[in-house]
Amino acid sequence: MSFFKKLISNDNGFNKNAESIDLGLYELSQEYEVRIERVTESNSKINRQTLLPKCKPNDDVTLKQNQNDDGLVEIEVWTKYGMVGFLQYSQVQKVTRSEKNGGKFTAKIHMITGGTKDKPNYGCILWMQHYVKKED
DSSP states (O other): OOHHHHBOOTTSSBOSSGGGSOTTTEEEEEEEEEEOBOTTSEETTEEHHHHGGGOOTTOBOEEEEEEOTTSOEEEEEEETTEEEEEOOHHHHHHHHHHHHTTOEEEEEEEEEEEOSSSSOSEEEEEEEEEEEEOOO
């Protein structure tokens, strides 16, 4: 199955930025940092380590839900430069559970770590916002 066929539609509850959430219907529930994983892998012919230094704090990211070859749900983290990694599995469970109940999430780059002589590999921390439907 091709990559694009495996992606769940854009109507899957994941949002690119907070402006896409109707604050008349939703309210902010939580904000927190999340370290993404698998940032040292390559996708296709692009090494993620070459993408991360281009990212800046507050850059929007898109979260894309995908089912891997083992049938497990993963959430890919995409920037304007390409895919830079995945949400941790504990976060995948939280996001998908909330999304099934009408919750929405946004994410931005919070910080790029590493890239030094002591720690040559880059890492990435996201700033996540979780929105829930307002109660009547």
